[in-house]
Amino acid sequence: MIDSIIFDFGDVFINLDKKATADGLSKLGLQTWNEDLNQLNFQFEKGEINREAFLSGIQNFVPQASIEEIASAWNAILLDFPLYRLEFLQMLSTKYRLFLLSNTDAIHIDTFEQKNGASFYRDFYHCFEKVYFSFEMGMRKPDPSIFNFVLNDQDLQAKRTLFVDDKKENTDAALSLGMHVWNLKVGEEDVIDLFDKQII
Helix, strand or coil, rough: CEEEEEEECCCCEEEEEEEHHHHHHHHHHCCCCHHHHHHHHHHHHCCCCCHHHHHHHCCCCCCCCHHHHHHHHHEEEECCHHHHHHHHHHHCCCCCCEEEEEECHHHHHHHHHHCCCCHHHHHHCCCEEEEEHHHHCCCCCCCHHHHHHHHHHCCCCCEEEEEECCCCCHHHHHHHHHEEEEECCCCCCCCHHHHHCCCC
């Protein structure tokens, strides 16, 4: 019997437009997102570098663009957070232990909070016993260590824990540790369909 649920954030609760950031950086002169930029992003998501180092790192590939333009393109990925998902989460929090586990960075979280306002994001965070952001933890999914950290930190049993994420590599990692998983298909499924999946 499942008594705890760990949720991803992006494309589970807040809608994302990954193409918008790619398009934005392309307009600034970036020809292709390469492995160096990938590693830079991973470093930022693990809190190994600060926002200034991250943005200036991207600027090395688009020297004509300003830091402000790069930050704007980076944040273009963030869309709306439908209220009905928050309401569903609030209902769920009365029945299960809930946790948030997100690969994210300081820029995106600051922007999410500014765009949605203190009342909304506090209500959202309040649904969870604890919120785990990769940039604060120094690790990121799908590394098994991040899942083990949350399980141990909260004294959770993997076999009684459900993990919900839109990326299969992340749900595969959680599954390998004995957790129940739902690899949510963006555009086809919504987190509020949880009970329809007959997982819990």
